[in-house]
Amino acid sequence: MKGLLKLTIDLKDYGVTPHFETAAKAQPELVLARVTAQHREQYRVVTTQGERTVQVAGKFSHTVEDVTSFPAVGDWVLITPTSTADEQSVIQVVLPRQSVLARATASNGQTGQLIAANLDTIFICMSLNADFNVRRIERYLTMAWDSGAMPVIVLTKADLCDDLPDKLAALAEVSMGVDVITCSSATEAGFAELRTYIDRGKTIAFVGSSGVGKSTLINHLLGKTLLATKTIRADDDKGRHATTARQLLVLPTGGVVIDTPGMRELQLYTGDLSKTFEDITALAQQCKFRNCSHQSEPGCAVQAAIAAGTLDVKRFKSYQKLQAEMAYSGMNARQRENEKINRLFGSKAAMKAATRAFKNK
Numbered sequence: 218m219k220g221l222l223k224l225t226i227d228l229k230d231y232g233v234t235p236h237f238e239t240a241a242k243a244q245p246e247l248v249l250a251r252v253t254a255q256h257r258e259q260y261r262v263v264t265t266q267g268e269r270t271v272q273v274a275g276k277f278s279h280t281v282e283d284v285t286s287f288p289a290v291g292d293w294v295l296i297t298p299t300s301t302a303d304e305q306s307v308i309q310v311v312l313p314r315q316s317v318l319a320r321a322t323a324s325n326g327q328t329g330q331l332i333a334a335n336l337d338t339i340f341i342c343m344s345l346n347a348d349f350n351v352r353r354i355e356r357y358l359t360m361a362w363d364s365g366a367m368p369v370i371v372l373t374k375a376d377l378c379d380d381l382p383d384k385l386a387a388l389a390e391v392s393m394g395v396d397v398i399t400c401s402s403a404t405e406a407g408f409a410e411l412r413t414y415i416d417r418g419k420t421i422a423f424v425g426s427s428g429v430g431k432s433t434l435i436n437h438l439l440g441k442t443l444l445a446t447k448t449i450r451a452d453d454d455k456g457r458h459a460t461t462a463r464q465l466l467v468l469p470t471g472g473v474v475i476d477t478p479g480m481r482e483l484q485l486y487t488g489d490l491s492k493t494f495e496d497i498t499a500l501a502q503q504c505k506f507r508n509c510s511h512q513s514e515p516g517c518a519v520q521a522a523i524a525a526g527t528l529d530v531k532r533f534k535s536y537q538k539l540q541a542e543m544a545y546s547g548m549n550a551r552q553r554e555n556e557k558i559n560r561l562f563g564s565k566a567a568m569k570a571a572t573r574a575f576k577n578k
């Protein structure tokens with residue numbers, strides 16, 4: 218009897234903003250929807266008329282340049298209207314994103330894999346016990362800034378930490394003005410502060426290593442156990458795909474949490490290091506040579522700052538490491554091979570010389 222049930226969903230509960238509503242009006246023959254889950258080629262979307270399972274229009278496979286043009290969880294899309302619940306609808310348009318979280322894929326570092334779209338805030342979670350690592354925070358911060366969403370650092374398990382002031386001081390050196398919330402599920406400390414960042418119309422996500430307490434925080438926001446609600450019946454799909462993991466959750470107090478499988482373990486994709494390493498970028502501008510590698514060049518402001526003790530050498534090392542990693546993930550196979558050769562032998566010429574010397578032995 219589902220066809221008789223006239224559901225009306227307020228997309229504001231799902232985080233729609235005037236920006237997307239206006240964008241949708243440009244194509245009134247299509248229906249505005251938000252992607253709530255993805256399972257291979259199947260997408261779950263929500264419209265004002267309820268949820269449904271859709272696929273992308275055929276044109277996507279033929280015309281799009283790379284994987285980032287395909288829909289991701291959190292995307293606002295335009296789908297074809299249907300007159301009955303049994304009619305298959307397709308995604309025709311992915312509306313321009315306000316932010317997008319992506320990571321590199323093994324086969325193609327350049328295009329990356331989409332993790333979520335249209336996030337307002339990314340909570341970077343790290344526990345205050347064994348997981349605590351400021352270098353990792355730097356990586357997450359770079360990724361968050363690169364996505365276009367606002368990062369907030371969430372330190373979890375404060376109840377297991379007895380040197381909080383030291384850890385906060387270490388963090389302050391890399392967080393560059395990003396808000397830091399310290400919380401504990403044992404005492405619920407920090408939970409109220411966390412809520413001040415989450416509101417109706419906002420879309421948020423939690424990233425961080427396994428076991429730091431992301432589910433614990435999400436469950437708290439949901440006011441129930443997420444695991445019990447994670448699997449839903451795709452009831453308009455005649456049981457062919459009996460279950461689809463819901464990856465976009467509406468919070469009872471307003472706001473939307475995106476929790477895709479890819480969210481849980483993120484690698485670095487590509488990024489603009491200048492924001493996370495503002496201090497180093499500023500120093501580099503004072504180097505004598507524009508293309509200074511900050512190794513041993515004369516007049517290097519970065520090395521001078523390290524010598525003067527105003528820049529932590531460890532921070533500079535992680536900047537270099539990230540830079541190398543990003544350059545590496547943006548290269549094709551041939552370039553990577555050359556890079557490896559360069560690292561081993563200094564250059565191709567040096568490798569040839571080494572090979573010759575080896576053969577002449």
Ligand SMILES: Nc1nc2c(ncn2[C@@H]2O[C@H](COP(=O)(O)OP(=O)(O)OP(=O)(O)O)[C@@H](O)[C@H]2O)c(=O)[nH]1
Nearest residue numbers: 373374375401402403427428429430431432433481
């Ligand atoms: N002592 C203490 N334990 C916590 C706190 N937050 C979470 N935990 C515990 O840490 C364990 C892991 O928490 P989860 O919320 O499942 O961690 P997660 O980040 O969602 O982990 P993944 O699902 O693997 O990504 C659970 O046993 C929690 O009960 C906290 O503030 N203090």
Ligand SMILES: [Zn+2]
Nearest residue numbers: 504509511517
């Ligand atoms: Zn320099």
